[in-house]
Each structure stands twice: as structure tokens, then as C-alpha cells.
Amino acid sequence: MTLLRPAPILSSIYYFSCRTHFIFLVTMTHFIFLVTMAHFTFLVTMAHFTFLVTMSLFKNYVYCRPKHVCLKKQMQMQMQMQMQMQMQM
Structure with a gap:
């Protein structure tokens, strides 16, 4: 049985940042x-x-x-004006 050695710290950090970056991008594009x-x-x-x-x-x-x-409306207005003028006289 071979011992599993831990992944190099650099690649795990890179993976984490890549995943976070992707999530951030997707969230931002959706938000925008x-x-x-x-x-x-x-x-x-x-x-x-x-x-x-x-x-x-x-x-x-x-x-x-x-x-x-x-x-028609104009005629009605004129008639009303004439009626008012007659009433005033």
C-alpha cells in the first residue's frame, strides 16, 4: 500500500482561488x-x-x-361663449 502524500500547498491554493474566482464571476455577472x-x-x-x-x-x-x-367641440365652445355674452348684456 502506497502512502498518499498531501498535495503541494501551491496547487491547492491555486485551485481554491480559481474556484472562488469562478464563483465570484458567475455571481457578479448574474447580479449585473x-x-x-x-x-x-x-x-x-x-x-x-x-x-x-x-x-x-x-x-x-x-x-x-x-x-x-x-x-364639433369648437362649435360648442363658440355657442357657449355667445350665450355668456348674451347673458352679460
Whole structure:
């Protein structure tokens, strides 16, 4: 029976550092990927939210409606203005 001699200290240290390095790399890449995805999702959500808010605030100017709807609203506004003017007189 041959005696098993212990592994040289240098190779065991190297193996340990290599394994640790690998674990560190994998963890870091996963972490960076997750953070990036979280930021990306957040940015997309915020952009969408901002877009919706802007559209709702300025829909009279921005929102594309059929022309006759806008004209109808304009006519109603003019009628109201005329009515108010008549009431004041």
C-alpha cells in the first residue's frame, strides 16, 4: 500500500482561488444582469407612464381624433361663449 502524500500547498491554493474566482464571476455577472434588467424594466415602465400622463394632460392638442369631433367641440365652445355674452348684456 502506497502512502498518499498531501498535495503541494501551491496547487491547492491555486485551485481554491480559481474556484472562488469562478464563483465570484458567475455571481457578479448574474447580479449585473439582474440589476440591468431591473433598471431597463423600470425605465420602460416610467417612459410608458410619462407618455400616458402627457397624453392625458395634452390630449386636446396631441391626441389624434377625427376632425369633425374637434370641429364639433369648437362649435360648442363658440355657442357657449355667445350665450355668456348674451347673458352679460
